[in-house]
Amino acid sequence: MTTLRDVAIGEACQIHRVIGDGELKRRIVAMGLTRGTTVRVTNLAPLGDPLELQVRGYQLSVRKDDAARIEVTL
Amino acid sequence: MTRTIALAGNPNSGKSTLFNRLTGSKQSVGNWPGVTLERKVGRLRQHPDVAIVDLPGVYSLSAYTLEERVARDYLLDAKPDCIINIVDGTNLERNLFLTTQLLELGIPVVIAVNMMDLVRHQGLTLDTSLLSRNLGVPVVEISASHGSGIDHLTDAVLRGHTVPALLPYTPEHEAALAAIMQVVGTSNRWIATQVFERDEFVNPRLPQIARVQEQLESIITRREDALDDDAISIMAAERYTQVTNVLPGSFTSTSARSLTLSDHIDQIVTNRWLALPIFAVVMFAVYYIAVTTVGTYVTDYTNDVIFGNFVPNHVAVWLSDIGTAEWLNRLVVEGIIGGVGAVLGFVPQLMLLFIFLAILEDSGYMARVAFIMDRAFRHFGLSGKSFIPMLIGTGCSVPGIMASRTIENERDRKLTAMTTSFIPCGAKLAVIALISGAIFQGAWWVAPSAYFVGMAAVILSGIILKKSVLFSGDPAPFVMELPPYHAPRPSVVLRSMWDRSWAFIRRAGTIILLATMTIWFLANVGWQHGPRFVDDLDNSFLAAVSGSIAWIFAPLGWGTWQSTAATLSGLVAKESVVGTFGVLYGVADVSDDGAEVWGQLAASFTVLAAYSFLLFNLLCAPCFAAIGAIRREMGNGRWTAFAVAYQTVFAWTISFIFYQVGIAIRDRAVDGWTILAVVALAGIVWLLVKKPARPRRAAVVASIGSEATA
Numbered sequence: 001m002t003t004l005r006d007v008a009i010g011e012a013c014q015i016h017r018v019i020g021d022g023e024l025k026r027r028i029v030a031m032g033l034t035r036g037t038t039v040r041v042t043n044l045a046p047l048g049d050p051l052e053l054q055v056r057g058y059q060l061s062v063r064k065d066d067a068a069r070i071e072v073t074l
Numbered sequence: 075m076t077r078t079i080a081l082a083g084n085p086n087s088g089k090s091t092l093f094n095r096l097t098g099s100k101q102s103v104g105n106w107p108g109v110t111l112e113r114k115v116g117r118l119r120q121h122p123d124v125a126i127v128d129l130p131g132v133y134s135l136s137a138y139t140l141e142e143r144v145a146r147d148y149l150l151d152a153k154p155d156c157i158i159n160i161v162d163g164t165n166l167e168r169n170l171f172l173t174t175q176l177l178e179l180g181i182p183v184v185i186a187v188n189m190m191d192l193v194r195h196q197g198l199t200l201d202t203s204l205l206s207r208n209l210g211v212p213v214v215e216i217s218a219s220h221g222s223g224i225d226h227l228t229d230a231v232l233r234g235h236t237v238p239a240l241l242p243y244t245p246e247h248e249a250a251l252a253a254i255m256q257v258v259g260t261s262n263r264w265i266a267t268q269v270f271e272r273d274e275f276v277n278p279r280l281p282q283i284a285r286v287q288e289q290l291e292s293i294i295t296r297r298e299d300a301l302d303d304d305a306i307s308i309m310a311a312e313r314y315t316q317v318t319n320v321l322p323g324s325f326t327s328t329s330a331r332s333l334t335l336s337d338h339i340d341q342i343v344t345n346r347w348l349a350l351p352i353f354a355v356v357m358f359a360v361y362y363i364a365v366t367t368v369g370t371y372v373t374d375y376t377n378d379v380i381f382g383n384f385v386p387n388h389v390a391v392w393l394s395d396i397g398t399a400e401w402l403n404r405l406v407v408e409g410i411i412g413g414v415g416a417v418l419g420f421v422p423q424l425m426l427l428f429i430f431l432a433i434l435e436d437s438g439y440m441a442r443v444a445f446i447m448d449r450a451f452r453h454f455g456l457s458g459k460s461f462i463p464m465l466i467g468t469g470c471s472v473p474g475i476m477a478s479r480t481i482e483n484e485r486d487r488k489l490t491a492m493t494t495s496f497i498p499c500g501a502k503l504a505v506i507a508l509i510s511g512a513i514f515q516g517a518w519w520v521a522p523s524a525y526f527v528g529m530a531a532v533i534l535s536g537i538i539l540k541k542s543v544l545f546s547g548d549p550a551p552f553v554m555e556l557p558p559y560h561a562p563r564p565s566v567v568l569r570s571m572w573d574r575s576w577a578f579i580r581r582a583g584t585i586i587l588l589a590t591m592t593i594w595f596l597a598n599v600g601w602q603h604g605p606r607f608v609d610d611l612d613n614s615f616l617a618a619v620s621g622s623i624a625w626i627f628a629p630l631g632w633g634t635w636q637s638t639a640a641t642l643s644g645l646v647a648k649e650s651v652v653g654t655f656g657v658l659y660g661v662a663d664v665s666d667d668g669a670e671v672w673g674q675l676a677a678s679f680t681v682l683a684a685y686s687f688l689l690f691n692l693l694c695a696p697c698f699a700a701i702g703a704i705r706r707e708m709g710n711g712r713w714t715a716f717a718v719a720y721q722t723v724f725a726w727t728i729s730f731i732f733y734q735v736g737i738a739i740r741d742r743a744v745d746g747w748t749i750l751a752v753v754a755l756a757g758i759v760w761l762l763v764k765k766p767a768r769p770r771r772a773a774v775v776a777s778i779g780s781e782a783t784a
Contacts, residue, residue: 018307023138024551026271029310030134031553032168035303036311043340046349047449052340052556056167056314059340059556061445063452066553 002074004039004051004067012040013072020069032056033070078125079118079231080149082176083160084169085131085482086557088188090114091218091566092160093128096228103577105709106130106144111484118228127154133168135175135264137275140484149179150279156182156231160218163193163200164558166325170317171310173209174241178264182235183211186227190215192560196334201322208320210238219563241320243312246297253293257286270294271309336438336558343439343559349446356439357465364427365469370500372422373470381415401607404598413590416646417583420472420699425575427466427473431480432570434462436562440480444554452552454536455545456493457486463494464532468525471495471696475703476578485545489536491707492717495696496531498524501648505691507667508652512675513684524692527728531693534762535724543767544716582702589698593646611657616642629747630690630726631683631733641690647697682740686733693725731755 007013015037018028032055033039042059043052050063062070081096083089093101097116106113111130118124129148130141137143149157159176161169166187176183185206187193193200206213212230216223240263242248254266258280268276269283269290277283283290294305301308343352363369386407393403434440440459447458459481467474471494478490498506502524510520539545596616600608608614620638627633627641640654649666656664659674668675679687695701695718705714734751738744 017303021304021306024553025306026134026136026138027551027553029307030136030171031555032171032314034307034311034314037314043344044346045344045445045449046346047446049449050445050552052344052445056165058165058168059558061441061448061552061554061556063448063552066551 001071004041004053004062004070004072005064007039007041007072007074009041009044011074012038013074014038016071016073018070024066024069028062028066028070031060039072076123076125077156078127078152078154080127080129080152080154080157080181081160082129082145082149082157082172083131084133084162084165084172086555087131087160087162087169088218089131089160090128091569092158092186092188092216092224093126094569095218095221095224096126096158106148109140109144109484111140111144118231121228121232124232126158127152132172134172136268136271136273143275146275149176149181154181156184156235158184158186158227158231160186160188160216163187163189163215164196166200166321167314167317170321171313174313174316175264175267177209177211177238178240178262178267180237180262180264183238184227184230184235185209185211185213186216186223187213188216188218190223191217191220192558198325200325204322205320209241211235219566241316243316246300247308247312250293250297254290257289257293258283267309270297271306334558336560339559340442340556344442344445349442353443353446356434357462360427360430360434360462361465361469364423364430364473365466365500369423369426369469369473372426373419376422377415377419381411381419385415386411404607408598409591409594412594413587416590416699417579417586417702420470421575421579423470424473424476424578425571427477428571428574429567431462431477431574432567433562435480435570436560436566438557438559441554441556445556448552454533455486455489455540456532456536457481457483457490460486460490463490464497467494467497467499469500471497471499471700472578472703474499475700475707476574478707479574488708488713488717489539489545491704492539492720493532493535495700495704495721496535496693497528498692499648499696501697502692504649504652504666504668505644505688508655508672508675509684509688511667511669512672513679513681520688524688527689527692531724531728534758535720538758538761539720541761541764541766546767578703578706582699582706584702585705586698586702589701590646593643593698597643611639611654626726627690629734629750630686630729631737632679632687634678636678637687641687641694644691645695645698647699648691651691682733682736686729686736689732690725690729693728694722695725696721727754727758731758 004013015033015035017035018025018033037055040054041051042054050061051067053060053062081089081093093114093116096118098119101114101116104113105111114128116126118126127148129145132142132145135142135146137146157176159173161173173185187200187202190200200215202213202215212235214223214227214230216227243251251263251266251270254269255261255263258269259282260266260280265276265279272294297308298305342348389411390403390407393406434443443461444458447461451458451460460478462480463474463477466477474494474497475491478487478494481487481490506521506524510516514520596619597611597614598607599605600613600615602608602613611617616639617635620642621635624633624635624638627638636658639658640651643650643654652664652668655668655671655675659671661670664670701714701718704717705711708714708717731751731754734747738748
């Protein structure tokens with residue numbers, strides 16, 4: 001399965017599933033990364049991590065390790 | 075009868091600005107019970123019978139962060155008469171996620187759509203009456219920073235409202251929630267949604283839940299199997315569906331959206347190649363103005379001119395004019411005014427720094443600082459935002475520690491406040507210059523080595539403390555909103571600057587004042603047939619105290635009472651170390667680097683002992699002003715004591731290892747002390763590589779829960 005980590009800068013994808021549980025998972029879905037939501041990876045921090053996303057009309061930053069737990073369809 | 079209104083909303087929604095608009099200056103600031111989170115309560119302007127409680131900014135009411143637990147426990151237990159839910163009009167979809175939860179609590183809600191000026195600037199108009207009809211609660215447009223719409227909001231709140239009707243979920247989900255409500259015996263649908271998410275924090279509110287666990291599991295898993303997803307995601311998706319159903323079409327993210335000015339700025343500011351140069355320029359500008367030039371100028375002026383000359387001289391003259399005894403004159407002029415000056419001397423520079431921090435925060439750049447620096451800091455338990463406290467700390471630890479206020483995560487903030495003073499500050503440069511000049515003939519490497527030691531201490535401590543029980547637990551989720559850029563608003567900037575400066579004066583002031591006066595007393599009073607003022611430091615209580623504890627520093631190579639007294643006086647201000655040596659060696663007026671006492675110092679210190687002395691003084695407890703700042707950030711005395719004890723023990727251990735291993739290498743001989751030093755070194759290595767302690771979350775939650783119900 002493709003994860004959000006694999007999505008190229010500038011590309012968009014749809015959220016399929018967020019793996020895991022606990023605080024991180026709850027925060028990710030509360031921020032709007034629910035199934036079917038369109039997410040665009042807009043930028044990468046200059047040191048190579050984290051990612052910057054555009055989701056539900058605002059900018060969100062997630063670390064690559066966390067993005068690897070978000071399954072997406074292109 | 076007093077009515078209580080709770081103010082709830084996302085972080086960055088303008089909540090504190092609205093709180094200030096609603097309450098004016100009638101606020102009281104405290105802490106939420108059991109936690110170091112700030113709790114602000116105020117009275118509605120012109121309506122002293124209406125209390126407004128500012129809840130922590132949260133994205134959700136799930137109880138997985140401290141802020142969320144505080145907000146949800148307050149709403150469920152204190153049952154306010156009404157909730158003002160402030161939402162960011164430029165980011166309605168995400169902000170209304172929290173709203174869908176607030177609407178289910180059985181408490182009347184009024185929605186304040188903030189930043190309407192920016193929404194209109196984007197060429198959008200919000201049909202508030204449609205939104206109000208869809209949500210079933212009053213919706214008011216406001217701009218908290220311009221103060222528009224506040225009267226309408228106040229009217230809507232005062233009118234009083236009934237509990238909102240529930241928004242529908244999909245029929246299958248409604249059925250599942252209805253079944254849960256019946257099984258656990260609650261009429262509160264929000265509780266049912268939390269049970270659906272398997273949120274164990276609601277369990278204490280449902281006494282019979284243990285008996286029906288199996289029934290609940292079958293309801294939940296049936297939904298999960300049907301949708302091939304987990305309960306947490308299903309619940310969030312249901313809520314977001316509610317949001318897109320109530321939002322006018324032009325406000326959903328599916329609508330076409332052109333790039334805003336903020337997007338263009340962001341493309342440049344966080345650009346792969348430009349981000350670091352821009353970051354360096356911004357940080358240099360802040361440092362140059364707040365620390366190097368204007369900051370030093372105002373601090374020196376208040377310290378040297380106002381509290382060093384003007385005030386004491388005038389008070390001294392006035393006191394002797396009215397015939398005050400000399401000892402009382404000295405007590406007031408040197409002890410009290412000196413102590414007050416030690417607090418107030420920092421305030422002008424702090425105000426300047428807080429203006430810069432507020433500009434960085436309000437413009438949206440501070441979130442990008444965390445974004446840009448995250449990778450460099452996360453491995454030792456610090457936030458990307460820890461960069462600013464460390465940078466400012468090279469000038470002075472007090473504003474450096476206070477700058478950690480901008481870090482939202484409590485654990486990151488405490489770690490930053492504990493480690494910032496390891497970075498050599500301007501005052502420690504005097505100690506470095508003294509040792510470097512006296513012992514090392516001003517060798518070029520002494521000062522850089524001090525900075526290297528400071529950075530290494532920050533990194534080592536970050537790794538060690540991150541693994542301790544106190545800081546254990548999952549790393550804080552770094553899922554961070556990057557708010558849109560806008561021009562900083564003077565009213566917001568000034569308010570933030572004033573609140574933080576005042577907090578320093580009020581909370582940090584007492585400890586600095588008391589401690590400074592205590593040291594002054596010890597240094598100036600001695601026992602000569604009873605307590606009396608002494609002119610000679612040799613006869614003072616400070617000498618007696620130093621003499622009795624000097625043995626502690628013997629294993630570090632400098633267990634003399636003079637070195638101990640100098641170190642103790644460093645607690646008042648680190649540059650006092652130099653001055654104290656001057657007094658001890660009979661030099662009336664030493665220069666900044668203490669060149670007059672270099673000869674005597676070189677005679678009483680070996681090379682290894684001197685560097686060990688320097689190491690200890692760089693890393694041990696900072697000056698009282700910085701301890702006061704740590705007290706302010708830690709929120710309570712126990713954490714402050716832990717921080718200071720950690721720093722001092724760490725400093726002692728590092729100096730001990732350095733000195734004893736150094737001696738062994740120099741003499742090519744091993745003794746008992748060498749073995750102890752190697753054991754201490756092994757202990758540090760073990761702390762660095764050991765497995766992290768198990769989190770104590772359950773215990774923390776239990777204590778917060780019991781205080782909430784108490």
